[in-house]
Amino acid sequence: VGDDGWETDLEIEEAKAPSDATGRTSYLGACKKYGVVPISFFLRHMLDCELVMEHHGLGPxxxxxxxxxxxxxxSILKLNLRDNWLEGNGGAAIAEMLKENCYITEVDLSDNKLGYKGAxxxxxMLKENTSLVKVLLSGNEFDDRTAEPLAEAFMTNQKLECMDLSHNVLGDKAGEILGNAIGENTGMKELDLSWNCLRGKGAIAIAKGLEANIFxxxxxxxxxxFGKGGAAALGEAVKVxxxxxxxxxxxxxxxxxGAVLFAMGLRENKTLRVLNMARNPMQxxxxxxxxxxxQGNPATALESLDFSNITxxxxxxxxxxxxxxxxxxxxxxxxxNADMFSKKKPKADPLTKLKQYVKENKLQLVEFFETVGEDRSTLITRLEFQQGLQKAGIPLSEQELQQLMDFLDKDKNGEIDF
Incomplete structure (x- = not known):
């Protein structure tokens, strides 16, 4: 940290390191060898149990x-290098390190453009490493070509418990390859394949992998x-x-x-607690x-259903x-509820009903009031008005009558002066 309080990667003082017990000297030497500026943040946090170095622009x-x-x-047990533009070569360097380091248990290499070489x-590395339990590889441009090496890791590594492969471009071919690997995996507890291109045969293969998996x-x-076919295959999977x-x-x-076909599997499932089917055109x-x-499965464990954005x-x-x-x-x-959004025909207000009656009977309003008033005077009482409306067959409730009287009784004396 400089005199002005800002962090800087410049002017790292090697003399401050009494020994290389922390790896400080070897890091500074490596920076000199590869022609990069040492990251002062790393030097200050290299003994932390969790190192978060997102968005530092490391590069390969x-x-x-x-x-x-x-x-x-x-010291470091969790390593987060998300969004550092590592590319394939940088990913390979981290992978080689993880073959040797047996202390790091979680690594996040998301959004690093690792591509096929990185995969x-x-x-x-995963075929050799026995300490990692969580690996996040989201957003790394993994396509169908990467499925083969990833599948080999799935089938070999028995220690890895959580993997994130979301926001990649894994398609049908990758789905077929990874589906088989998922079925044979014997350790993974959490897998994220969201935001990919899994459909058709690839989606069905993933579902069959879930059917065979017991972890x-x-x-x-x-x-x-996944569509209709994938949903049906998932229904068969959760049935077993x-x-x-x-x-x-x-x-x-x-x-x-597709939802109904999937539901057939839910009739027999006893462990699924949380099901999210939001934003599907399942109506x-x-x-x-x-x-x-x-309802037809007394043994169901479901406690959360998400149908968001579906009326x-x-x-x-x-x-x-x-x-x-x-x-x-x-x-x-x-x-x-769809009924909440249906447009109900607005009720005609009391005055409109009165005008409609006058129009249909080809009367003037004055003529109507004259037929209502008993003494033919220009004043009509509330009772006369009410009886006149009933006689004319104009259906107004007590509330509507009150509204109409309030409107017509300008001086609020209980009588209408027409």
């Missing part, structure tokens, strides 16, 4: 320099394209799988029919099908009321 060379002291670092390096607890498949507890399949182009009929399946109807509301009596802990979100 900066990652190589950072990897040198991290190989022997025994290869990370996957090779996954949380699976996020939101923002893909009694391990998964949270499933997110929101925004997956699931139709009402109220699809939501109704899910609730109906839950429901009266039938759904009535079924929800009945299901809520059976499962009192159930919470349901939806996009509101």
């Amino acid at each position: 060379k900066g990652a190589k320099a950072l990897s040198v002291p991290l190989v022997s670092n025994t 290869q390096a990370i996957s090779a 996954l607890r949380v699976l996020d498949l939101s923002y893909n394209g 799988n009694n391990v998964v507890e949270e499933l997110n399949i929101s925004n997956n182009r699931i139709s009402p029919e 109220s009929a699809g939501c109704y099908g899910i609730l109906k399946a839950m 429901v109807n009266k039938d759904f509301d009535e079924l929800y009321t009945a299901v809520k009596e059976l499962f009192t802990n159930l919470e349901v979100k939806h996009g509101g």
